[in-house]
Amino acid sequence: MPRVARNDPYVLAMNALHVGARPEELPCRTAEYEEIYKAVTGLLEDGSGGCIYISGVPGTGKTATVHNIARKLQQLAKSDEFEPFTYVEINGLKIPEPVAAYSLLWEAVSGHDAKKHGHSRISAKEALKRLTKHFDTAAGEDDPPWCAGLLRVVLMDELDQLMTAKQDVVYNFFNWPTLPGSRLIVIAVANTHDMPERVMSGKVRSRLGMQRINFKPYHWEQLREIVEARLKSAVPRSGKTVEILSKDSILFAARKVASVSGDARRVLDICRYVCTSPLGIYD
Ligand SMILES: Nc1ncnc2c1ncn2[C@@H]1O[C@H](COP(=O)(O)OP(=O)(O)OP(=O)(O)O)[C@@H](O)[C@H]1O
Ligand SMILES: [Mg+2]
Structure with a gap:
């Protein structure tokens, strides 16, 4: 079922991870x-x-x-x-x-x-x-x-x-x-x-x-920081935080991307895809 609620932490996280989002602060830059x-x-x-x-x-x-x-x-x-x-x-x-x-x-x-x-x-x-x-x-x-x-x-x-x-x-x-x-x-x-x-x-x-x-291309710690900062900005109005992506999933994606290109777009796309996936990266 599509997640439509504006207060839905998954929707907020997906929006925050979107490559079209324009965060005011760019960590590591x-x-x-x-x-x-x-x-x-x-x-x-x-x-x-x-x-x-x-x-x-x-x-x-x-x-x-x-x-x-x-x-x-x-x-x-x-x-x-x-x-x-x-x-x-x-x-x-x-x-x-x-x-x-x-x-x-x-x-x-x-x-x-x-x-x-x-x-x-x-x-x-x-x-x-x-x-x-x-x-x-x-x-x-x-x-x-x-x-x-x-x-x-x-x-x-x-x-x-x-x-x-x-x-x-x-x-x-x-x-x-x-x-x-x-x-x-x-x-x-x-x-x-x-x-x-x-x-x-x-x-x-x-x-x-x-x-x-x-x-320079991002190394994995930087890619991890970028994803974590974006997820941090996606707090629902209720203030209740949910772990949308596990630390291990983010680390895995960051290491993979850093080993190939160091492209933030790639890591954001991967993490966003995992958010949309009802199965999650390890299921
Ligand atoms: N330090 C960062 N923190 C948060 N998001 C970032 C950071 N660096 C890049 N991004 C995000 O990654 C995506 C790609 O960034 P950007 O378009 O600036 O790359 P680029 O270097 O101009 O790439 P290209 O050479 O392909 O044009 C954008 O969504 C951007 O917001
Ligand atoms: Mg560009």
Whole structure:
């Protein structure tokens, strides 16, 4: 019988273990969080822009960490503790072709509200023309007032998918932050730490700068901690806690996944599956 009650500890646990859940705290990623946070705010204090390169194998919390930082900075901006900024996410796997990234960035730069009005119909070619003009005129001096001097933070996720034969899209996104007064911060996320040396031309690599952060695969203690923290957050309103997964089941899943990949997505999926299973892992 499906478990539907909102107070059902099994349903709560399954929701908490879902890979789509967005926990506010990411255990075992505090150091990486701090490092990226410092890098972003440092670039901001410099008053210009810059790139941060993040790498790590799948499921190591790269996207989740950047999302949490963006959320935190947006909250701070709302309460006037941080400068307001436009945040845009460009995911190489979610756009039809790499050049579509230009249209998304132009929307952010021009203040187009895609949530309200849908995506603008400007072609990628036109968007590139406008972006080039915007960033080439120092501090956007030719821009209308709503466009000039604002801070923009761009997450370029799944960077591998944005590489073209000419590497022009990635080159432009890494080059614009280096222009005076651009106030553009690019956070590039990829799966391999040596992608700049292996794939990028010297011209592209030189724009990337020195800020690189690598996310190592999780080891089993970390995977166990991640699962336990998620289960801990799933307390029913009654306050009554039930052991949804035994310590041994979690340990077993964590060790298995760590020996293969260290992918948090995998361990969460396995534990969630065991929660759904009426039999449990050892039955
Ligand atoms: N430290 C953590 N604590 C809690 N959940 C985590 C942690 N690290 C990763 N996760 C969860 O694991 C899943 C995968 O994380 P994420 O998408 O950030 O990985 P990724 O490194 O971006 O992977 P990919 O390279 O495949 O995009 C998400 O559901 C995320 O919330
Ligand atoms: Mg990701």
